[in-house]
Amino acid sequence: MRTHGDWVDHEEDEHQAAHGECGEHGEGSAQPGFRMTRQRRLVYDVLLHDLNHPTASDVFLRAKDRLAGISLATVYNCLETLTEAGLVKQVNLDREPSRYCPNLNDHAHFFCMACGSVEDVVPAPLGGGLQGWCIPDGTRVEKMEVAMRGRCRRCATEADSSGAVAPQQASESARASN
Numbered sequence: 001m002r003t004h005g006d007w008v009d010h011e012e013d014e015h016q017a018a019h020g021e022c023g024e025h026g027e028g029s030a031q032p033g034f035r036m037t038r039q040r041r042l043v044y045d046v047l048l049h050d051l052n053h054p055t056a057s058d059v060f061l062r063a064k065d066r067l068a069g070i071s072l073a074t075v076y077n078c079l080e081t082l083t084e085a086g087l088v089k090q091v092n093l094d095r096e097p098s099r100y101c102p103n104l105n106d107h108a109h110f111f112c113m114a115c116g117s118v119e120d121v122v123p124a125p126l127g128g129g130l131q132g133w134c135i136p137d138g139t140r141v142e143k144m145e146v147a148m149r150g151r152c153r154r155c156a157t158e159a160d161s162s163g164a165v166a167p168q169q170a171s172e173s174a175r176a177s178n
């Protein structure tokens, strides 16, 4: 079991219910020495419950409704600390502001080029330990960052029904980022 240190106000049931659909997607456990302050807790809550892969500015807009006086700089600091503590992953898109993801399970990100939404994509299990990737023998994967691009279901349907130009070739719309 995870330990929560000094997170005395932790509401386990609520968090689990909010992520029931995603199975194990829930709170991770922080590095030893990490302290969950009120501001960090707020920022983390916004990531867990309120917004889907937001940027720091998105988090700030939501957080300041709940905690008057919190600054964008503080939100940046909290996000950095949460990332360093291993509770949150930073998702980088070329030339766009970083986004933040609290899902610590191995997953890739799908970016909709039409509406800008970001969704988690989970690898299909093949039965072995490695899931659908041809990784050279002897390689030890320690961190996974895969990005796919295209149109989300909503935008693809809209594009089809409005007769818009076809999306890019499949080979171009899905690519791995280093």
Ligand SMILES: [Zn+2]
Pocket: 053, 101, 102, 103, 107, 108, 109, 119, 120
């Ligand atoms: Zn994610």
Ligand SMILES: [Zn+2]
Pocket: 112, 113, 114, 115, 116, 117, 151, 152, 153, 154, 155, 156
């Ligand atoms: Zn979309």
